Amino acid sequence: MYRCWSSIRAREVLKYLSARAPAELIGNRPRHETADIWRSIACQVEASYNGGPPLAGAIADITKCVNALPRIPIFALARLLHLPTAFCSTWCQALTNMQRRFVVEGGVGRPLLTTNGYPEGDPLSVCAMFMVNLALHAVSFSDHLESCFWTFVDDWQITGTSPEDVLNGMTVVSRFCDMLGLTLDERKTFFWGTTAAFRQHFRDLHKVVKLHLRNLGGHISYSRVASNHTITDRFAHCTQFWHWMKRSTAPIEQKLRLLPVVAWPRFLHGSAGVPLGDEHFRKFRSKAMQSLSFDRKGANPLLQFGGILHPKHDPAFHVLVATFRAFRRFCIPDVAFPILNGLASQSTPLRGPGPCEVFLSRLHSVGWTWMGEGVIEDQVGVSFHILHCPLQLLHARLVAAWEYRVGATVSTREGFQGLEHMSSALTWGRKHWDSESQGLLRVVLNGSFFTRDKQFATGKVPDKICPFCCSEEDSIHHRHFSCTHFQHVRDKLPREFFQQLDELPECTLQHGWT
Numbered sequence: 001m002y003r004c005w006s007s008i009r010a011r012e013v014l015k016y017l018s019a020r021a022p023a024e025l026i027g028n029r030p031r032h033e034t035a036d037i038w039r040s041i042a043c044q045v046e047a048s049y050n051g052g053p054p055l056a057g058a059i060a061d062i063t064k065c066v067n068a069l070p071r072i073p074i075f076a077l078a079r080l081l082h083l084p085t086a087f088c089s090t091w092c093q094a095l096t097n098m099q100r101r102f103v104v105e106g107g108v109g110r111p112l113l114t115t116n117g118y119p120e121g122d123p124l125s126v127c128a129m130f131m132v133n134l135a136l137h138a139v140s141f142s143d144h145l146e147s148c149f150w151t152f153v154d155d156w157q158i159t160g161t162s163p164e165d166v167l168n169g170m171t172v173v174s175r176f177c178d179m180l181g182l183t184l185d186e187r188k189t190f191f192w193g194t195t196a197a198f199r200q201h202f203r204d205l206h207k208v209v210k211l212h213l214r215n216l217g218g219h220i221s222y223s224r225v226a227s228n229h230t231i232t233d234r235f236a237h238c239t240q241f242w243h244w245m246k247r248s249t250a251p252i253e254q255k256l257r258l259l260p261v262v263a264w265p266r267f268l269h270g271s272a273g274v275p276l277g278d279e280h281f282r283k284f285r286s287k288a289m290q291s292l293s294f295d296r297k298g299a300n301p302l303l304q305f306g307g308i309l310h311p312k313h314d315p316a317f318h319v320l321v322a323t324f325r326a327f328r329r330f331c332i333p334d335v336a337f338p339i340l341n342g343l344a345s346q347s348t349p350l351r352g353p354g355p356c357e358v359f360l361s362r363l364h365s366v367g368w369t370w371m372g373e374g375v376i377e378d379q380v381g382v383s384f385h386i387l388h389c390p391l392q393l394l395h396a397r398l399v400a401a402w403e404y405r406v407g408a409t410v411s412t413r414e415g416f417q418g419l420e421h422m423s424s425a426l427t428w429g430r431k432h433w434d435s436e437s438q439g440l441l442r443v444v445l446n447g448s449f450f451t452r453d454k455q456f457a458t459g460k461v462p463d464k465i466c467p468f469c470c471s472e473e474d475s476i477h478h479r480h481f482s483c484t485h486f487q488h489v490r491d492k493l494p495r496e497f498f499q500q501l502d503e504l505p506e507c508t509l510q511h512g513w514t
């Protein structure tokens with residue numbers, strides 16, 4: 001009954017408190033998420049490296065925060081914030097009567113009562129933490145600090161334009177913790193700065209200085225060094241998934257659905273603002289090809305996932321869409337647009353770690369150009385505004401740009417000339433192919449070797465002679481246009497068809513791309 005009551009009341013209390021919270025208080029508020037903090041700070045760091053003022057900051061670590069919150073000061077805060085007396089006394093009584101038991105080596109201890117801490121999993125504990133964060137912001141405001149406070153539940157961060165501002169902010173945090181009886185873990189409290197002098201200043205005071213770290217599910221670089229270990233460390237744990245997918249007896253359509261729904265969101269989470277090399281995507285594509293048993297000799301994974309199937313099956317396209325979505329969701333035009341204008345006018349390669357630089361490099365990867373002030377020109381010269389373009393239209397434009405990119409990349413391969421002008425939708429047509437036809441079409445379209453001139457190199461066939469007519473050397477051209485064994489199939493086609501063949505590109509003649 002308490003759980004039911006507390007979840008209803010917690011929603012109401014959070015709504016009431018949220019209306020009184022500053023913008024930098026992020027945790028447990030509607031339309032706010034952890035990325036609000038790290039993307040805002042990452043963008044400020046990037047602005048600092050692109051002509052803005054130098055920046056310093058700190059991340060405070062509170063030991064077992066929710067378990068150690070003192071109850072009496074928090075109920076006093078609740079009264080100060082005008083939460084109803086009847087609600088406060090019910091909540092207080094429920095907590096007072098709540099018993100805790102400890103499990104030591106399998107044995108459950110005697111029930112214990114406590115005057116400190118809020119139970120984890122209780123929705124009202126979230127409200128208690130929210131009030132503590134509100135109090136911290138109020139204290140920082142009343143002390144007229146130059147630094148800015150950011151809070152997400154028990155993750156407290158400070159940013160400022162000088163190390164002194166940040167250290168003053170940390171003094172306030174540590175005094176605030178002392179007042180509430182909370183412990184600040186000095187070893188897990190990190191400092192950072194965008195200049196060597198700032199970092200040295202912190203090191204001279206024996207503070208732990210970080211150049212980049214994982215924070216709130218994201219990865220932030222505080223220096224010019226591009227790093228992505230938070231994301232790439234996760235790649236090592238995906239082997240089991242590919243193993244399960246390979247062993248699964250589910251139909252191909254169901255296995256394919258796992259890629260955009262499970263694999264890419266799980267493995268590539270948080271990669272929208274982090275630089276990632278093409279090598280990672282190549283590995284993901286070949287793993288997916290193996291798990292789906294599409295990995296025949298000659299099969300092109302880029303064409304398979306980005307051309308034959310909808311590009312949502314491709315890991316790099318997933319990251320591209322995530323980058324555009326995140327940019328639209330979190331960008332502050334007044335900060336991001338000047339950075340992008342500056343970066344777009346530079347001739348040096350984009351290798352920096354900031355979210356704007358990553359966004360611009362991905363925008364360039366599909367042949368698009370940043371024209372300035374939010375206007376983008378796509379691969380065919382059509383201009384649109386990144387924030388004003390409807391999301392569905394932007395997505396359709398990204399799909400078209402990706403197919404063009406895949407076509408242009410694969411068109412350099414023998415037999416695929418002209419692929420950049422082909423369309424996946426026209427090639428497949430509106431017809432729904434049965435699973436056997438889909439398998440045959442896949443082999444033809446993705447470049448898998450099925451003729452003896454290509455298979456000879458694998459050592460599995462004795463010669464390059466066509467196995468059907470046994471007279472000429474085998475090749476796709478031979479089977480399509482000169483093999484006597486298939487003459488009866490060609491006879492069914494109208495004569496005019498063969499007169500147009502000279503005008504068609506190789507990718508159509510050999511692989512049937514339209």
Ligand SMILES: [Zn+2]
Pocket residue numbers: 466467468469470471472478479482483484485
């Ligand atoms: Zn033949």
